Amino acid sequence: MALRPALDEPAPNELTAFVTQLAHLRSADDAAARALNYGAYRNVVIQNKQLLFERACDDATVLVAVNAVNEPYTFGAGELNGSFVDLLADDAPTVELTGALELAPYEVRYLLRA
Numbered sequence: 001m002a003l004r005p006a007l008d009e010p011a012p013n014e015l016t017a018f019v020t021q022l023a024h025l026r027s028a029d030d031a032a033a034r035a036l037n038y039g040a041y042r043n044v045v046i047q048n049k050q051l052l053f054e055r056a057c058d059d060a061t062v063l064v065a066v067n068a069v070n071e072p073y074t075f076g077a078g079e080l081n082g083s084f085v086d087l088l089a090d091d092a093p094t095v096e097l098t099g100a101l102e103l104a105p106y107e108v109r110y111l112l113r114a
Helices: 014-027 031-038
Strands: 040-046 050-057 060-067 073-086 094-103 108-113
Touching (some): 031 108, 050 073, 060 073
Antiparallel strands (some): 040 050, 050 060, 073 108
C-alpha cells in the first residue's frame, strides 16, 4: 500500500497559480528579475508574522512584503516612499506610497521601484 495517492497530473489551484506567477517574475528577462535573482538582500521590517525585504541591483530595486496572518497589517518604513510598480497585480499598476503599505490577511506584494 502506497503512503501517498498516485497523481496522474498536478491539480491546478490557487496556490499553483501563485507559484507559477512568482516563477514567471524570476525567469523574465528584465530588471525586476535581475534584482530578485541577483540583487543584494536587505531586511527592512521583520516581525514575527510579517516581513518586508529589499532586493536591489544596479538597475532595479524590488520590495517584497509578506503578511502571514489572518488579519490586516500596515508596514511603516522610509523605503515605502515613492512610485512602485505592483508586479503581482493585474496589469502591473503603478502605486504611490507615502511611507506605509497595508496588506490584507495572507497577502504578498512585490513592488518594483519606478
